[in-house]
Amino acid sequence: MKLEPAKSIEKGDSSNTTLITFNGHSGTHIDAPNHFCGRALTVSETLKPENIIEGAVCIDIPKTGDRPVIPEDIKPYIHEIKDTEALFIRTGSGDIRDADPDTYATVHPWIHPDVPDYLREICPELRFFGLDAISVSVPSFRQEGRECHRNFLCKSPEIMLIEDLNLSSPELLEQSWRLRFYPVIFDRIDGVPVLVFAEFYE
Incomplete structure (x- = not known):
């Protein structure tokens, strides 16, 4: 993310304003199908300004280094x-996000390309999948990562990805x-940072 002064009182402008530039896949973000599937659905075509899903589930599958999560x-x-x-x-993986951001971004668990179809088979209602790594793809297995993204996003039904989550609780x-x-920007784009909240039932 870049922060650049657009106007400055010190330079004679009437106010201070800042230009904020960031990638659509910065921080906790969602991948829409258009991210990997050409002219596929975008953020505003697949999401609402506020998205509420009942009965979300988080499971613990500890992995270290760049080992994949597999169907087994x-x-x-x-x-x-x-x-x-x-x-x-x-x-x-999220445990090292702040302490070792370089490792977090480059040597992290990833999702095997066989997982999306397996999830469609056992979870027919699944529409969103997320994890506590920066991506379902890792640099050391780039081709498999592309295939994984396509298998989630480009097949029917589409399963959108929420990456770089804090799942520590x-x-x-x-x-x-x-x-x-909540998408930070609601438009026809391939991915966008999101504000994500877990609300526990009483």
Whole structure:
């Protein structure tokens, strides 16, 4: 993200204003199908200004380094995730986000390309998938990462990706919860930062 002065009182302008420039996939963000599927659906065509999903589920699949999450890792959780529209995987990668941002961004767990179709089979209502890594793709397995993105976003039904999440709260694993998320910019674009909240049921 870049912050540049657009106007400056010190330079004779009547006010201070700042130009903010950032990538649509900065920080916690959502990937719309258009990100990898050509002229596919965009953010404003797939989301609402406020998005509320009941019964979101987070599961714990610890991974280190650039090891992938594979279907066999998810299989033990079939019964608790089978009806969800939103599934999140905590790998533990988020634990180093602030302490070691370079490793977090380049050597992190990723999602194997076989996972999207497996999830469609066992979770027919699934529409959102997220994890606590910067992406479902990692630089050391770039081609597999592209394939994974396409398998999530370009097949029917589309499963949109929410990446770079904070899933550190133990409560996320203890129950299902209400997912709320809000696109920072609501337009016909391929991806956008989102504000994401977990609301726990009483």
